[in-house]
Amino acid sequence: MEMLEVKNLGISFGGLRAVNGFNVTIEKGQLYGLIGPNGAGKTTVFNLLTGVYRPDTGSIVLDGQDITGKKTIEISKAGIARTFQNIRLFSKMSVLDNVKVGLHNHHVYSALAGILHTPAYRREEKIMNEKAMELLKVFELDDSADTMASNLPYGKQRKLEIARALATDPKLLLLDEPAAGMNPKETQELMDMIRFVRDHFDMTILLIEHDMKLVSGICEELCVLNFGEVLAQGKTSEVLHNPQVITAYLGE
Numbered sequence: 001m002e003m004l005e006v007k008n009l010g011i012s013f014g015g016l017r018a019v020n021g022f023n024v025t026i027e028k029g030q031l032y033g034l035i036g037p038n039g040a041g042k043t044t045v046f047n048l049l050t051g052v053y054r055p056d057t058g059s060i061v062l063d064g065q066d067i068t069g070k071k072t073i074e075i076s077k078a079g080i081a082r083t084f085q086n087i088r089l090f091s092k093m094s095v096l097d098n099v100k101v102g103l104h105n106h107h108v109y110s111a112l113a114g115i116l117h118t119p120a121y122r123r124e125e126k127i128m129n130e131k132a133m134e135l136l137k138v139f140e141l142d143d144s145a146d147t148m149a150s151n152l153p154y155g156k157q158r159k160l161e162i163a164r165a166l167a168t169d170p171k172l173l174l175l176d177e178p179a180a181g182m183n184p185k186e187t188q189e190l191m192d193m194i195r196f197v198r199d200h201f202d203m204t205i206l207l208i209e210h211d212m213k214l215v216s217g218i219c220e221e222l223c224v225l226n227f228g229e230v231l232a233q234g235k236t237s238e239v240l241h242n243p244q245v246i247t248a249y250l251g252e
Contacts, residue, residue: 002061003028003172009048009058018044019228022034022058026172031198032206033219033236037248041228042208043085046174050082051075064151079171083161085180085208091150095141095160098149102167108214123125135163140202155186159193166201173197175207179214187211189219216240224248 002025011021019041026032034042047053049060051072059068067078081102090098136142139159144152149160158178165173178194179187191214197203209215215222215236222239224231226248232239241246 001028002026003063004049004206005059005061006049007059007122009055009060011044011047011048011053011056013204013212016230018200019048019055019225021229023230024223024233026206027200028063028204029202029203031194031220032204033215033222034206034208034225035210035215035222036225036231038226042225042228043176045225046082046176046208046226047200049075049174050080076168078168079169080149080174081165081170082174083158083176083178085177087154087157087161088155089149089161089164090235091148093149093242094145095136095147095149095152096129096132096145098164099167102164103128103131105168114219132167135167138213155180155189158182162193162197166197170203172206174208175205177208177210179209185209187214190214193237194218202211212240 004024004026006022006024010020011018022045024032034045036042044053048055051070051074054069059066061067062078062080064148065078067075067080070078074184082163090101093101117130133142136145139162141156143164144156149157162173162175162178175194179190183190194205194207196220198205207219219236221234222236223233224242224245225241232242232245
């Protein structure tokens with residue numbers, strides 16, 4: 001079953017065609033990689049998928065729903081969540097509260113209820129606290145629930161960002177260079193965690209990554225971008241041995 005189907009996606013900035021004729025189909029539960037040289041258009045594709053940019057051409061269909069050109073909040077509620085290359089946590093908030101921000105997609109109360117601490121507010125807060133703690137336990141962050149997010153070690157901050165994304169209850173999780181800044185041990189732990197997220201949450205994952213060990217170790221299929229266009233697509237081992245990919249991406 002197709003979770004994401006993108007056809008002929010494109011966008012220009014002035015005279016520059018940043019993404020042109022991008023096509024990809026990702027099956028439900030798949031772990032898919034998007035790779036390419038710096039400036040190839042990978043993050044632009046993520047920004048198109050999440051509504052940061054509106055495409056000039058093409059369509060984006062998520063789990064049968066056309067989300068082309070929708071606003072970021074609408075796309076989030078439709079079921080796409082993302083993380084960023086540079087971790088974007090609410091650094092002055094606790095670990096628990098960072099996850100609760102993600103839960104607000106599905107738990108709503110009025111501003112007045114929040115100010116007056118009405119029974120409805122307290123009921124929603126209790127449910128959110130319980131759900132947030134469940135997520136933190138999955139990522140072994142429950143002991144740090146009251147810690148300020150900025151005080152977490154780098155690897156745990158990355159875990160928290162993924163936990164917060166999962167709190168929005170997505171169908172598709174976009175990971176933008178999750179291994180950036182990690183040492184080999186942390187990268188291996190991250191690989192295990194991404195596999196766990198896919199299996200435990202029945203999640204479909206699309207990731208951008210430059211670390212070829214991570215890409216070859218967990219991605220089932222790859223799409224290679226070069227100058228905003230698809231250079232190669234298919235099974236990971238086949239794509240990584242494609243002479244055009246080796247020339248364009250690996251510089252050999």
